Amino acid sequence: xxxxxxCAQASAEALQKAGIDVTLLQPTLDKYGAVEGSLITILxxxxxxxxxxxxxxxxxxxxKTGNKPAKxxxxxxxxxxxxxxxxxxxxxxxxxxxxxxVNGSEAIETxxxxxxxxxxxxxxxxxxxxxxxVACLGCCSLSPVMMINGETYGxxxxxxxxxxxxxxxxxxxxxx
Amino acid sequence: xxxxxxxGSCGIAAGANKVSDSAEQYIKDNNLDIDVSxxxxxxxxxxxxIVDFIRDDGTKTTYxxxxxxxxxxxxxxxxxxxxxxxxxxxxxxxxxxxxxxRIALRNCGVINPEHIxxxxxxxxxxxxxxxxxxxxxxxxxEEIKVSGLAGRGGAGFPTWFKxxxxxxxxxxxKYTICNADEGDPGAFxxxxxxxxxxxxxxxxxxxxAYAMGSDEGVIYVRxxxxxxxxxxxxxxxxxxxxxxxxxxIFGSNFSFRIRIKAGAGAFVxxxxxxxxxxxxxxRGMPRLKPPFPANKGYWQKxxxxxxxxxxANVAWIILNGGKAFSAMGTPNSKGTKVFALTGKIKxxxxxxxxxxxxxxxxxxxxxxGIKEDRAFKAVQMGGPSGGCxxxxxxxTLIDYKTLAATGAIMGSGGMVVMDExxxxxxxxxxxxDFTCKESCGKCIHCRLGTKRMLEILTRITxxxxxxxxxxxxxxxxxxxKSSALxxxxxxxxxxxxxxxxxxxxxxxxxxxxxxxxxxxxxxxxSYTIDADKCKGCTLCARNxxxxxxxxxxxxxxxxxxxxxxxxxxxxxxxxxxxxIVD
Numbered sequence: 082x083x084x085x086x087x088c089a090q091a092s093a094e095a096l097q098k099a100g101i102d103v104t105l106l107q108p109t110l111d112k113y114g115a116v117e118g119s120l121i122t123i124l125x126x127x128x129x130x131x132x133x134x135x136x137x138x139x140x141x142x143x144x145k146t147g148n149k150p151a152k153x154x155x156x157x158x159x160x161x162x163x164x165x166x167x168x169x170x171x172x173x174x175x176x177x178x179x180x181x182x183v184n185g186s187e188a189i190e191t192x193x194x195x196x197x198x199x200x201x202x203x204x205x206x207x208x209x210x211x212x213x214x215v216a217c218l219g220c221c222s223l224s225p226v227m228m229i230n231g232e233t234y235g236x237x238x239x240x241x242x243x244x245x246x247x248x249x250x251x252x253x254x255x256x257x
Numbered sequence: 258x259x260x261x262x263x264x265g266s267c268g269i270a271a272g273a274n275k276v277s278d279s280a281e282q283y284i285k286d287n288n289l290d291i292d293v294s295x296x297x298x299x300x301x302x303x304x305x306x307i308v309d310f311i312r313d314d315g316t317k318t319t320y321x322x323x324x325x326x327x328x329x330x331x332x333x334x335x336x337x338x339x340x341x342x343x344x345x346x347x348x349x350x351x352x353x354x355x356x357x358x359r360i361a362l363r364n365c366g367v368i369n370p371e372h373i374x375x376x377x378x379x380x381x382x383x384x385x386x387x388x389x390x391x392x393x394x395x396x397x398x399e400e401i402k403v404s405g406l407a408g409r410g411g412a413g414f415p416t417w418f419k420x421x422x423x424x425x426x427x428x429x430x431k432y433t434i435c436n437a438d439e440g441d442p443g444a445f446x447x448x449x450x451x452x453x454x455x456x457x458x459x460x461x462x463x464x465x466a467y468a469m470g471s472d473e474g475v476i477y478v479r480x481x482x483x484x485x486x487x488x489x490x491x492x493x494x495x496x497x498x499x500x501x502x503x504x505x506i507f508g509s510n511f512s513f514r515i516r517i518k519a520g521a522g523a524f525v526x527x528x529x530x531x532x533x534x535x536x537x538x539x540r541g542m543p544r545l546k547p548p549f550p551a552n553k554g555y556w557q558k559x560x561x562x563x564x565x566x567x568x569a570n571v572a573w574i575i576l577n578g579g580k581a582f583s584a585m586g587t588p589n590s591k592g593t594k595v596f597a598l599t600g601k602i603k604x605x606x607x608x609x610x611x612x613x614x615x616x617x618x619x620x621x622x623x624x625x626g627i628k629e630d631r632a633f634k635a636v637q638m639g640g641p642s643g644g645c646x647x648x649x650x651x652x653t654l655i656d657y658k659t660l661a662a663t664g665a666i667m668g669s670g671g672m673v674v675m676d677e678x679x680x681x682x683x684x685x686x687x688x689x690d691f692t693c694k695e696s697c698g699k700c701i702h703c704r705l706g707t708k709r710m711l712e713i714l715t716r717i718t719x720x721x722x723x724x725x726x727x728x729x730x731x732x733x734x735x736x737x738k739s740s741a742l743x744x745x746x747x748x749x750x751x752x753x754x755x756x757x758x759x760x761x762x763x764x765x766x767x768x769x770x771x772x773x774x775x776x777x778x779x780x781x782x783s784y785t786i787d788a789d790k791c792k793g794c795t796l797c798a799r800n801x802x803x804x805x806x807x808x809x810x811x812x813x814x815x816x817x818x819x820x821x822x823x824x825x826x827x828x829x830x831x832x833x834x835x836x837i838v839d
Contacts, residue, residue, distance in 0.1 A: 117537075117538075118536065118537040118538040118556075120538035121518075121519075122518070122519075155540055156539065159541065160521035160522050160541070162521040178443055179637065179671070180673055183599075183675060183684075184601070191824075216440070216442050216524065217440075217443065219266060219267075219445040219448045219481065220267045220302075220445075221445060221600075221605065221673075222302030222305075222599060222606050223305075224599065231483075235267075235270050
């Protein structure tokens with residue numbers, strides 16, 4: 082480990098303050114920590130566990146893998162998959178691929194923004210929905226398409242997109 | 258009786274899981290004697306979900322657009338030995354399949370990708386056995402050379418040449434890498450192969466590894482393709498259990514293992530040196546070549562990188578001979594190519610045809626023509642790196658050279674069809690927006706040049722284009738092309754250059770007449786109401802979100818153009834065709 086004890090201690094305090102339980106990441110670090118070239122895999126696992134990559138966690142990963150924090154942040158910000166902010170319970174990935182664009186994905190985005198009251202990349206104040214544009218989901222024949230928490234919705238119209246979100250919201254309201 | 262549900266990603270998106278859940282419940286509740294199995298994508302996405310029934314006498318019936326309800330009806334009918342014709346695949350669609358020649362997609366939509374036995378039953382792993390037991394590595398490379406197989410990922414480089422370079426490179430440790438980072442927005446053939454026939458990719462890699470003297474393989478697959486990753490993992494495990502992967506394959510000295518690395522979402526990682534950087538856990542930024550990966554690649558060792566579709570052709574070539582492959586196609590493009598047909602097309606999906614067919618064959622003969630029978634305007638080939646082919650060049654042959662002569666490229670095989678309602682300036686802006694976001698930032702001309710071009714294009718589509726903008730775009734385009742390090746930057750201006758070449762009048766209309774003839778650019782259209790057609794039903798006024806429409810019942814309404822935000826809601830709500838867009 083290339084870190085000094087001060088860094089490690091400061092990192093531990095920051096993590097505790099942010100309420101991040103690093104023991105969850107330990108199996109990943111045990112498996113990949115010493116394997117060269119595994120930084121992306123570690124970040125992917127971390128995001129899978131915590132839902133996003135808080136800066137305190139990136140620091141921690143840097144210390145544990147012997148990388149400079151700047152390098153870890155550099156990798157985390159290079160790839161579209163990594164998020165440095167938490168996302169809502171439902172992550173709406175709206176496809177903006179070529180086929181979806183040609184078939185009107187822009188109108189879908191407008192409709193979803195209207196329905197949610199947030200812009201692309203933002204999360205609703207109740208923490209339920211995050212809207213993200215993505216490059217291509219590969220379901221071009223069903224365009225326009227969006228994916229919400231792994232489920233794909235195809236052949237969208239603005240009205241259909243709105244009703245899908247309204248249904249999810251109603252489901253949540255019932256649950257509470 | 259056997260029931261096979263098509264479960265590629267698009268089948269699942271269309272509801273294939275709901276169909277099979279419903280069918281399984283129905284079979285269980287009624288204690289029926291039906292095996293339920295899955296298969297990959299047959300390529301006819303517009304008919305999904307697709308279900309095949311194979312009766313005990315071997316007859317097969319294909320049902321299309323199946324849902325959770327009518328599947329029960331179909332099961333009842335099949336059990337009686339009767340075909341329920343109203344849900345059966347129409348004759349015209351069957352012919353559409355017969356017009357294709359399937360090599361890379363030979364097993365997609367046919368076998369269960371999660372059962373290695375089904376791949377073996379189709380002659381799977383026979384080609385690697387033949388290589389290891391009967392052929393020298395040099396003979397394998399020679400066979401690929403005879404076949405004329407060229408890289409299917411975009412660049413179209415001869416496969417045998419890369420293999421030979423990696424074989425000749427110094428060193429004992431060599432890597433065989435599969436590029437499954439299919440990033441072109443509008444192409445999904447690699448996903449279909451990985452999901453529908455993963456063993457074909459593994460076998461292609463095995464043959465390549467044997468030819469090059471490599472003992473380790475890596476598949477770099479897009480994280481956005483979770484199902485492909487699941488099926489690849491299953492396939493690798495099964496191949497290891499059967500001894501096709503591991504030590505001393507077929508009792509020889511040849512040993513080979515494959516692992517998967519999930520990409521993290523960066524289009525530039527389709528470039529081979531960027532892909533290698535990403536495999537090493539770094540930011541995926543390309544580097545100067547030479548040294549080529551064949552000499553210094555992954556961890557500085559000799560490495561060969563081929564695309565998914567390229568590998569999927571290899572086993573077929575070994576079993577059927579290079580000559581059978583090169584018998585198809587044109588003098589400089591051999592074999593078949595898979596295209597992902599999307600956009601304003603009636604029958605979108607995957608199509609595999611021999612090289613040398615025409616663009617028209619694909620769009621009209623197999624794709625069924627343009628949606629709603631609108632006028633065909635152009636087709637974008639090669640995604641953000643390619644260009645558009647206008648309607649009057651629709652007889653262009655599918656061949657690396659003739660396509661390149663139009664300004665488009667074969668690319669990975671994306672074909673996005675556009676009709677009269679597509680604005681070509683907006684398309685160019687769309688692609689530049691993509692490449693600008695995906696530029697890794699290493700080369701100044703790519704990083705800043707694409708940004709400046711995007712700004713100009715945005716200005717033109719916003720109605721603020723200026724005299725000289727077209728020339729400025731052309732000059733920036735040539736500078737970026739000539740000074741970028743990698744393929745992303747070198748090709749990023751292509752969509753702009755081809756749309757200027759074939760649709761210069763549209764650019765001029767936007768800039769000088771402030772008109773968008775396709776009515777796509779909001780700032781350049783205006784909405785008015787035809788007083789003669791308007792019945793005064795008030796529907797448009799009630800739907801207008803900004804209260805820009807005024808009028809009384811049964812009297813013609815008027816749109817206040819100052820208030821109008823051009824959302825188009827009046828147009829879509831009018832039942833009398835009274836709203837005019839210009």
